[in-house]
Amino acid sequence: MRLPGTRYQEPGWEQVRKLLGQASVQMLRTLAPHELQDPALLDRYVDETGALLHACRHTARAAAAGNSYGDSVGELALSLLYELPVQPAFWQAFLATLETELARSGAFWQQPAGEGMLRKKVNDLYAGLRDRIDADGYMVATGRSCTPNRIYTYRMLDTAYGEIAALFADWQAHSAQVGAILGRELQGIPIEVRQMKSIAGCKADWVIAWSATLEQFSGAAGPLHTRSKRFASLKNSPDKIAAMLAEIGEYEQLSANQDSAETFRSDAGEAGIWLEDYWRVLHASEQYEQDGGDSGPDQLLMAEAGEYESEADGAAVPDSEQAAEAGAEADRVDLHAAWAEPDETTRMLEQQRASAVSLPPGYLSLARLAQHAGSRMLGILAQESLPIRLAVYHKLLGVADDSYPDVWLDPATGELPTLQQLAALDGISMPTLRKRRNEAIDKLYAARPSGAA
Structure with a gap:
């Protein structure tokens, strides 16, 4: 609760x-x-x-x-x-x-x-x-x-909702008790079973009836029907019960984002993906200008959607879907090496190297799967080994960035592996790693649109 x-x-x-x-x-x-x-x-x-x-x-x-x-x-x-x-x-x-x-x-x-x-x-x-x-x-x-007693009451109502939800979920095995809670004989699946999605949908009358049925179905008196005076007045105040149930449900809904990591996972790569899209648009804009088109951003976006017509001759821009399909096919060829799984011997060697530098044995395999398929950087550096690509990120973005997938990070530090670790993963010396990393960065600079930062 x-x-x-x-x-x-x-x-x-x-x-x-x-x-x-x-x-x-x-x-x-x-x-x-x-x-x-x-x-x-x-x-x-x-x-x-x-x-x-x-x-x-x-x-x-x-x-x-x-x-x-x-x-x-x-x-x-x-x-x-x-x-x-x-x-x-x-x-x-x-x-x-x-x-x-x-x-x-x-x-x-x-x-x-x-x-x-x-x-x-x-x-x-x-x-x-x-x-x-x-x-x-x-x-x-x-x-x-x-008061502490009110907190105790909130907790009792939350527990009551959990018990009622369990009965509703298995209503066929508890049809007599569920019928007593709902106040009618059941004829097929009760609509309330589908309607009660959270504690906010639990009715005060159900809580009172549930407490009243416990002695009959479990042998022990319900919390609202014991001799204790703690809840003596509450069973006669369904409006108070309803208000407290609604309050618990409202706050749980407001704070529900803390239950799921999906929001944070989707945000984690947003900055990196945005930069990739920005780079792609700059490149497309430059190409569009060279082909004689208007460089205005609205026209460029319309052209990507296949809706813009040149004011010069009224001819429609070529179908963007065909262009995208051709580009995707080229990417599949270029990126094949980036995802290619090594043979068994190489995989065992990779596991040994990872363990030797205190990384999980399957580090490289998981890191490959976490690569962003639409990344322009990956397209340019597809022929480089994964440790070299990580070394490039290490140099350009630093050891910690929100865009990095969790499986890229060293569990001991929460950061990218050190250059020493990456060199060992690749089976090369530190000077060689730096040389290949710098060459890869030069490739990125050479591939950027002219005039782009």
Whole structure:
């Protein structure tokens, strides 16, 4: 679930909770009972637990995504830990539960069987703290009042929507419960199954009915129908439920671009493709002028579309589709070498060279596939090896550019391989690499339209 200003309400919270529990148990199980009264215990806990979290920052759990805003599980765990001194009431409540259990069962946290109980109390500590922090963040982001209980309610409604969506998706196996939620006997696939595309399309009446059906179909009372007073008034306020569902859905839609890398992938090569198109238009403009046409940009664009007629004799410009087809055929011939896969022996040699310079074994094969098919630069340098072409980019655009495909980059640095690595990939010396790179750049300059920068 996403809400403005919140960071801990998404599925990554489960891993944050486990990481905090793991580090906290490791620190707390060494405490002597009398140390619970030490005023400096909170500072000691934060320091030692923070050091444990920092030490495991490279583990798979800590490095995993904690939310859709780019925070890792380890980062979220550390930031929540460091909120404790700012919200000491949560720590005092935690110590009170330890002392209560100490009076009843002794120093349970020092016993192997007591680790589960200690972990449960740590989980309760951070569950309350995260809702307090997210409620404060929500108020700052929206200017509306919010409490930890309201955050809890948002989360309950989001969970309810997930359960209802799962029932709707498998409605044939749960036809009786789905019928009870919709308030009618099902006759074929219900239209609501196709209509509810997101939480914004979930109706408050369905949530209330779903909660009412849980005791019958699962044996446990639904969240709106328990004896707890937390949601007692909510089941009689469908308008409040509807407003909260709509708010969750609206913000999820606004922030949905963070779920997909497609937008960033499409933007990544935009600058490079734009330059290629610019170069192509300059070249076409020069050629059009040499053929006696008007060099105006509007006329050039119309000519490319096959719609412009020369004012001199009224003759139509030759069919652009035929010209494009001929050019594409020439490109296929010129570019064949750029994509040609090497034989098995060469491929194994390439893998060995890549591994020797700390690159993935399949680096060259993947890098070839990522070449932009419409690139004019690739057409000019098709006969050069891939490491030479990358060295040209290295020289002209630098080691890091948004237009580079990810597979061109060294995973260790996030940049193009160094010239030393490229030379090793090509099986040549550094002086030879520089010589061939400079010759390739000279080819590019020689191929540019006259007068072009």
